[in-house]
Amino acid sequence: MPPCKNAGMLKLIKAHRLGILAWVVLCAVGSAVLGRLELAQTRDAFETDARIVHRLLSQRAVQHDAILATLALLQAGADNARPEQRLPAVYPQILTVRRRDRDAAWDEPRFAAADIQSRTAKRAVLADTDFANGRYWVVLHADTSYAMQIDMRSLVQWSEWPMRVESNPARVTLEAAGQYFVLQAGAPGAKVWRFDFSKHLAADSQPFEVVAVRHVGWAELPWGWMLGWIALVTAVMAGLVAAQGQRVARRRAEELLRFGQVARLNTLGELAAGMAHEVNQPLTAMLANTQAASRLLAESPPDIDTARGAMTQAVQQAQRAAEVVARLRRSVEMPNLASQLRPLDLQAAVRNALYLLEPQLRNCGVDPLMRPAGEISVLADPVAVDQIIHNLLMNAVQALEEVPRAERKLTLTLEADKGQGVLTVRDSGPGIAAEVLPRIFEPFFTTRRGGLGLGLSLCETLATSMHGTLSAANAPEHGAAFTLRLPLARQP
Amino acid sequence: MNAPLSPLIHLVDDDEAVRAALSLLIGTVGLRVQAWAEPQAFIAGFDRNSIGAIVLDVRMPGVSGLTVLQQLVEQGVDQPVIMLTGHGTVDMCRRAFKSGAAEFLEKPVNDDALLEALQNAVRQHVRSRERQQANHVARERYTQLSPREREVLGLIISGLTNKEIGRALDLSPRTVETHRASVFAKLGAESLADLIRRYAAIVESGEA
Known part of the structure; x- marks a missing residue:
């Protein structure tokens, strides 16, 4: 960028520095709020999912306790019946079930140890955990003790899983004594924010911890x-x-x-x-x-x-x-207007004057009523016409200021009549006193304090020099009416 | 001081026709007129001892009449000044009177108004010159008094009797009486009232 352009830029920034500051603050605060909302929502969803997972797994663990307890109750009458052998067919997570008959001994020391432990604790206990392969044993001591091997992969009925296992970014594991088994791998990614969830299963027999971790990266903000x-x-x-x-x-x-x-x-x-x-x-x-x-x-x-x-x-x-x-x-002689006449739209000139005087009209509480008659093209000098209309409108505003606000009306009528364009400016002011009316266009004649008395006189001179006329009258009801007549550009 | 036979009016206006016409008009009542076209030439050249008045146009090229008026006042000119203006505003009028103008008249000026103002101004000037003159004479006589006589005069003017003066100055009433007669003689006073009227101010300023 060339230096002058740079300086201009600096000047622009300096002139608007408050605005720029406000813009930066608004953008930053708004974005931060949006980000925090999104993060809070993500955390809520994550925690809800984690609680559902915990509940599902806890239900399973409790189910295992119940199954073992049921087997222990069933043993009494049944000699040869082996109900436990049918369990793997019913429950997909149960791989095998072993039993120790009354007065017999376990063939494997790991079960024997667990049996003793279970008798003391009066509940099922873990016999062996092999998270690397996703297996563990649960043993319950009774007259006839049972041991049940659980397949952790089938622990969950995936249709009930609250997340999409393949794609959900949260990592869910079951952990116990330094071992862990991954239920849901999650997605590695930028680790800017981290949500944690960790809770023991609701079954003492299987003292595992459900651990869920969710990482959120920049990419996940609501850009x-x-x-x-x-x-x-x-x-x-x-x-x-x-x-x-x-x-x-x-x-x-x-x-x-x-x-x-x-x-x-x-x-x-x-x-x-x-x-x-x-x-x-x-x-x-x-x-x-x-x-x-x-x-x-x-x-x-x-x-x-x-x-x-x-x-x-x-x-x-x-x-x-x-x-x-x-x-x-x-x-101070007037320039010869007659040589400068050209066609102009009277209606456009009126609109222009109204636009220029809009603040004064608004202050006065007047809403001018314009009766349009389409384009009226007159032969005139644009500056002179502007000056006449401006003066007539200013006079009307000053007259209207002398009557209560509610009675202030200003009507502008445009028409073509006998080869002339006619503009009538009618106000609802106090009107013109009878003794003033014959002298109203005299130079230096004024009824206003501080007025020079040149405005209307000048207007009349201008109108006459454009081959037109300016006349004043009192309206039939009340107020004054000034009529400007100028020759039409094209005679009909 | 030799007062001229008839008062002299100084007329300052840049317009020759106005100068000529006003000079003629003022002359009809027997006042002498000296007309000036240039304000600076007037200030530099007019006779400050003459009895009379000054007629000054407010609007002149180069220097404003108000400025001339201020210069005259600063230089201690005692002739009354009558201002003339083409379009007098209240503000200008106020400024003129504040600066010490005696009268403020609008152009074109009516003969009665102008001549009456001039005659008033002249009378006022004559009186003020007479007062000055009397003052001057009184001062000169006062200087002829001896210190003791001045003391006695001060006490007489304070309203003390001969006896009281003798006590105050530790003199015998007879000596006081001698001084008193001498004071009256030297000052040319005809009565005690005359003495007090003419010399009270001088005694006070002399003792202050």
Whole structure:
């Protein structure tokens, strides 16, 4: 990146550093919350699965105890019957069953030892565990003792297993005395977070521990959701920035408009002050000369020669004042509008003026009602038309401010009539007083405090110089109506 | 000090026609007019001892009438100043009076208003010059008193009787009486009231 572009980037970052900070914080916090939620959910699922596994295995172990106990009870009557030989057919996990008849001895020392242990403990005990091959023996002492070999692979009915054995990432093992048997291999992976579960089987005869471990890696975080969240935050903040930018631009435009108005007023004020001085000097001289003359003539005897000189001076000063006024008029003479006329859409001009004055209208609580009549193309000077409409609307707003808010109505009517485009601006203000109406377009005539009385006068001059007219009347109900008529671009 | 025969009005305005017309008008009531086109030339050249008044236009090229007014006040000019303006604002009027203007008139100015203002100003100036003159004479006489006589004068003005003065200054009433007669003679006072009116201020400022 070239250095200037870099600097621009830095400036941009500096200007929006609070926004950028907020964006980073929102993204980070949101993503962290989403990650924590996902992890908590994963842990819950894992622990539920582990508890189900523990319950299934415990049920099996208890079942083994029950089977041995049943065999011990059955032995009494049955001499030759060997019910235990049928067990492997019924229970898939039981591989073989051995017995020691009453008063006989076990042929294998491992059973004999377990038998003694079982007699003391008064419950079944483990005789031999071979987790490497997935086998173990359980022995229960009775008059006729039984030993049962269990196949750990068949310990679980896989249809009841709560997880998909092949694909579930959790590792599940049965552990006892340093040996372990893997029931579910799980998936090795990045080990960032680790969940553990470990619980003894609910049968003392088979003191195994169910151990489940689940590793969670980065890949398992809810990246999709996180990216979605970041996208959402970005979109919302971009929207806010754009809205603020628009607001700033709008405010700036309003400021510019107001500035223009103030500047125009200042120019007028300067002009008026300059004019006052220029005209005042000859007026002062005239007044002093004529008054001196009348005093000289009143003397006895009257000093006629000096008085005549004073009167000559007065005449010269009157001519000087007239010249000042003529020069002033020449310097502010209106450009010849008639040569700049071109077709323009009156309706578009009205809309433009309404748009520019929207803040004032809103402040005043006025919703202008516009009666459109399609495109009305008139021959006019665009700037002059804008100025006239702007002035008429401002006047209407000022008139409306004198009546209660609820009564404020502003109606704009557009129509084509007798080869002229006609715009009527009607307000529901106090209307125009009868004695004011004939003088309303006179220059420097105003009813407003601080008004120069030039607005309507200027509008009328502009309208006339475009071969149009501007007229004022009171509406039949109440309020004032100003009507601007301009020649249509195409005569019908 | 030699006061001229008739008061002199200084007229400062950059417009020749205005100067000529106003000079003529002011002359009809027997006042002498000296007209100035340049404010700086006026400040540098006018006779500060003359009895009269100053008529000053507010709006002049180069230097504002208000600035000229301030310079005059700073230089201790005692002639009353009448300001003329084409478009007087309340603010400008306030500033002019604050700066010491005697009168503020709008152009074009009516003859009665201007002439009355001028005559008032002249009367005011004459009185103030007379007061100054009397003060000047009194001061000179006061310096002729001996220290003892000044002490006696101070006590007389404080309202003490001869007896009380004698006690205060450890003098016999007769000696006090001699000093008292001498003070009255040297100062040209006709009565005790006259003495107090003319010399109280001087005694107080002299003793302060």
